[in-house]
Amino acid sequence: MKKSTIDLSINREEIGELGNALNEVLNGFAMRDFDRHIGSRADVERLMHHVGDAYRTSGENQHVLIQLDAAQVQILGNALRAVLEEFDGGEFETRMGCSKLHARDLVARLERAWA
Numbered sequence: 001m002k003k004s005t006i007d008l009s010i011n012r013e014e015i016g017e018l019g020n021a022l023n024e025v026l027n028g029f030a031m032r033d034f035d036r037h038i039g040s041r042a043d044v045e046r047l048m049h050h051v052g053d054a055y056r057t058s059g060e061n062q063h064v065l066i067q068l069d070a071a072q073v074q075i076l077g078n079a080l081r082a083v084l085e086e087f088d089g090g091e092f093e094t095r096m097g098c099s100k101l102h103a104r105d106l107v108a109r110l111e112r113a114w115a
Contacts (some may be wrong), residue, residue: 006073006113007065013097014106015055015064020096021079021103022048028095029086037082039075047072073114080107 010018025031025038026045038044051066058064068076080103083096092100 003070003114005067005069007067008110008113009063009065011063012055012058015051015058015066017096017098017103017106018076018080019048019051019055021076021083022051024083024086024095025079028083031082038078039071043071044075044079047075070114073110077107077110080110 022044025034026041026048031037034041050072054064054066083092084100084103084107087095089100092103096103098106
């Protein structure tokens with residue numbers, strides 16, 4: 001039976017990094033064919049609010065469970081891959097608050113979580 005949602009265990013810093021990736025694809029740089037590469041702008045904006053809510057409610061907790069559906073996992077992976085491609089190492093770290101290596105690991109974790 002196929003999963004309808006997953007509960008992703010993620011730390012507070014990583015929630016912030018996911019929010020940063022969504023913000024960057026929405027506001028940080030121009031992208032042709034946004035809907036094809038990332039997802040619908042409305043879905044990305046809703047997901048950014050969902051991720052932001054998880055960040056705000058996490059308080060001082062080190063790990064939080066965030067519930068995601070398949071489309072949301074795909075959008076997050078697409079957003080992370082887009083910012084990985086768009087920015088060089090120094091600018092990437094400034095904008096995202098993490099290294100490219102860590103972001104690639106986060107993409108892999110998202111993919112494994114859904115598999």
